[in-house]
Amino acid sequence: MTGHRTLVTCRRVLLQLRHDPRTVVLMLVVPCVLETLLRLIYANRLVIFNQAGAPLLAFFPLMTVFLVTSISLLRERTSGTLERLMTTPLGRLELLNGYALAFGVLATVQAGVVSAVTLGLLGLRFRGPVALVVVLALCVALLGTGLGLLASAFARTEFQVVQFFPLIVLPQLLLSGLLLPRQHMPAALHAISDALPLSYAVDGMHHLSHQAGVSAALVADIAIVLAFAAGALVLGAATLRRQTE
Numbered sequence: 001m002t003g004h005r006t007l008v009t010c011r012r013v014l015l016q017l018r019h020d021p022r023t024v025v026l027m028l029v030v031p032c033v034l035e036t037l038l039r040l041i042y043a044n045r046l047v048i049f050n051q052a053g054a055p056l057l058a059f060f061p062l063m064t065v066f067l068v069t070s071i072s073l074l075r076e077r078t079s080g081t082l083e084r085l086m087t088t089p090l091g092r093l094e095l096l097n098g099y100a101l102a103f104g105v106l107a108t109v110q111a112g113v114v115s116a117v118t119l120g121l122l123g124l125r126f127r128g129p130v131a132l133v134v135v136l137a138l139c140v141a142l143l144g145t146g147l148g149l150l151a152s153a154f155a156r157t158e159f160q161v162v163q164f165f166p167l168i169v170l171p172q173l174l175l176s177g178l179l180l181p182r183q184h185m186p187a188a189l190h191a192i193s194d195a196l197p198l199s200y201a202v203d204g205m206h207h208l209s210h211q212a213g214v215s216a217a218l219v220a221d222i223a224i225v226l227a228f229a230a231g232a233l234v235l236g237a238a239t240l241r242r243q244t245e
Helices: 003-018 021-041 046-079 081-086 092-121 130-153 158-168 170-175 187-194 197-210 216-244
Strands: none
Touching: 003 021, 003 046, 003 092, 021 046, 021 092, 046 092, 046 130, 046 158, 046 197, 092 130, 092 216, 130 158, 130 197, 130 216, 158 170, 170 187, 170 197, 197 216
């Protein structure tokens, strides 16, 4: 496996996405609009805005990267591009790492733009290091890449990919602690939420919102999200051979 082929794959993906303005809008504009809408809803209740706005910064990378990755990979599968790539010296991990790197770059830009808008214009406050907000968003973006790759393996059309969204992403949002603190949920739901990676991303954002410095709990949350992301990427890589042989 060579870093050069990974970088070439990353460059190819980024060039494709650059010529797709809808993807750019989805990644960069939509999160800012949603955060602005939330700020307007809670114009006179900034405490609630801070409680809800921070966790959404963890949800946006999962939502957007999942959709972009799954649809992009599905197009390459159905068009035969992926099969042609797999007949070249390009390895599965190089292909996967190229995608992960490309969407990691997008997630970094997204986190920077959305953080600048929410922290600057909208007045969202973090007591912890803002840099870790970007790090956590990157981990969630890698998770979205792996989940998107898995979804693309079991879909035949873009409409079917969209159908996976409420199945894979929305339950995590509902059980992540955004609507109700997880400790106040019924025991069964709390147990399910413990098995969902977005729960730890939201917990991490809560730590960054309310605690100065870097706590052990925050490090553990980031590590858990990263472990889920690595697992999703490995499972996603396993689908490449099944679809191309």
